[in-house]
Amino acid sequence: MCLPGSSTASFNIKRLIWFNCRGMTCFFFTCKKRDTSAKQIIQKHGDIPGVENVRIYTYKELRSATEDFCLTNKIGEGGFGSVFKGKLKDGTVVAIKVLSSESRQGVREFLNELTVISSIVHENLVTLYGCCVEGDHRILVYNYLENNSLAQTLLGGGRSDIQFSWRTRCKICIGVARGLAFLHEEVRPHIVHRDIKASNILLDKDLTPKISDFGLAKLLPANMTHVSTRVAGTIGYLAPEYAVRGQLTRRADIYSFGVLLLEIVSGRCNTNTRLPYEDQFLLERTWTLYERGELVRIVDTSLNDDFDAEEACRFLRVGLVCTQDNPKLRPSMSTVVKMMTGEKKVDLEITKPGLISDFMDLKVRNHKKAGEENASLGLTPLEGSSLSSGSSTHATVSFTAITDRSGMSFNQQIKEKN
Numbered sequence: 541m542c543l544p545g546s547s548t549a550s551f552n553i554k555r556l557i558w559f560n561c562r563g564m565t566c567f568f569f570t571c572k573k574r575d576t577s578a579k580q581i582i583q584k585h586g587d588i589p590g591v592e593n594v595r596i597y598t599y600k601e602l603r604s605a606t607e608d609f610c611l612t613n614k615i616g617e618g619g620f621g622s623v624f625k626g627k628l629k630d631g632t633v634v635a636i637k638v639l640s641s642e643s644r645q646g647v648r649e650f651l652n653e654l655t656v657i658s659s660i661v662h663e664n665l666v667t668l669y670g671c672c673v674e675g676d677h678r679i680l681v682y683n684y685l686e687n688n689s690l691a692q693t694l695l696g697g698g699r700s701d702i703q704f705s706w707r708t709r710c711k712i713c714i715g716v717a718r719g720l721a722f723l724h725e726e727v728r729p730h731i732v733h734r735d736i737k738a739s740n741i742l743l744d745k746d747l748t749p750k751i752s753d754f755g756l757a758k759l760l761p762a763n764m765t766h767v768s769t770r771v772a773g774t775i776g777y778l779a780p781e782y783a784v785r786g787q788l789t790r791r792a793d794i795y796s797f798g799v800l801l802l803e804i805v806s807g808r809c810n811t812n813t814r815l816p817y818e819d820q821f822l823l824e825r826t827w828t829l830y831e832r833g834e835l836v837r838i839v840d841t842s843l844n845d846d847f848d849a850e851e852a853c854r855f856l857r858v859g860l861v862c863t864q865d866n867p868k869l870r871p872s873m874s875t876v877v878k879m880m881t882g883e884k885k886v887d888l889e890i891t892k893p894g895l896i897s898d899f900m901d902l903k904v905r906n907h908k909k910a911g912e913e914n915a916s917l918g919l920t921p922l923e924g925s926s927l928s929s930g931s932s933t934h935a936t937v938s939f940t941a942i943t944d945r946s947g948m949s950f951n952q953q954i955k956e957k958n
């Protein structure tokens with residue numbers, strides 16, 4: 541199988557694969573084009589192991605695929621930059637992610653990371669076809685997924701026509717769990733995604749879920765924090781130990797997965813400040829209902845009772861196990877898959893999940909206290925904190941708390957405040 545956009549130029553034959561095509565057994569050479577661009581890169585920057593397997597696109601090619609990056613072809617904007625839908629010369633439809641100027645790394649560094657990401661192939665991961673590294677441009681080319689992200693469909697507040705039946709939701713939850721288990725346990729060295737959330741779960745035409753943006757954090761220079769565009773939502777996915785102490789391990793992804801799982805079963809976002817206060821935070825609400833023995837009440841009412849209640853409650857319990865405050869109590873992703881498919885019982889004792897909101901309440905109180913003390917000392921409050929008081933505390937932890945004008949990260953600021 542040739543990579544999209546490859547011409548019939550010299551091929552580097554990699555593997556032979558057999559597969560059935562319309563009843564006929566055909567065989568194809570699995571090949572990747574060692575194109576002129578890759579050769580030029582090696583000539584200019586020295587050998588980069590694996591670069592011959594990355595498709596290098598020219599800027600001209602991508603400009604023409606997107607009709608000069610025309611706004612009508614723009615399909616999204618994320619923390620890494622803008623995403624365009626494009627059609628390559630051979631007809632392949634692709635998603636083209638133009639990384640923002642801050643994310644420009646040296647060509648060697650960039651390609652070193654990229655060769656790793658593009659070699660990772662799994663049914664539940666978005667496939668990276670290749671990139672463009674011409675001049676200042678850093679552009680990634682992915683397979684295009686027809687049904688957008690879970691954030692825009694399932695959680696998009698009625699903006700999509702897709703019907704998410706219980707079966708479809710099961711397939712999505714288990715698919716995401718498998719994709720993450722693959723990154724965590726089968727890829728060597730393992731990959732911590734860092735940003736598992738509904739907008740990073742894309743759906744193909746059959747509603748098979750694909751995790752996007754894995755490995756991308758490594759493409760950013762060390763001094764640049766990934767600036768998320770939906771931080772109010774993102775905060776709800778953050779494992780407390782990561783948000784507070786900056787401890788980034790696979791267990792932080794497992795926490796985020798747990799929150800995502802609750803979102804898929806309940807059909808709502810982790811944070812919704814338009815709801816009555818006790819309902820605003822999904823994880824807290826789920827825990828309250830679990831304690832009352834009424835877990836099933838959190839299941840999406842739009843399913844009209846057309847779901848397997850035993851299975852739904854099992855998924856919700858898995859969500860709670862994944863979000864346990866102590867990272868060690870969270871199961872590995874392969875165990876999570878087994879729990880979800882029923883191969884393993886969810887028989888662990890479930891304690892109160894780790895709620896970043898608990899910490900935030902504390903911080904708001906401390907911050908206010910510190911503010912009062914500062915005022916009495918004639919000092920100005922810490923810059924960049926947008927923690928507000930009152931009932932909307934959690935949701936108003938805003939974007940500036942992650943990367944503010946002072947250039948400090950959320951974690952740094954929290955540490956500063958401690």
Ligand SMILES: Nc1ncnc2c1ncn2[C@@H]1O[C@H](COP(=O)(O)OP(=O)(O)OP(=O)(O)O)[C@@H](O)[C@H]1O
Nearest residue numbers: 615616617618619623635682683684685739768769
């Ligand atoms: N491979 C793809 N196929 C189809 N659409 C895509 C693809 N990749 C991204 N998109 C669209 O572009 C949007 C922006 O994606 P991107 O990953 O840059 O940001 P995000 O995940 O939405 O936000 P953030 O950067 O805050 O995580 C997505 O929500 C999706 O609608």
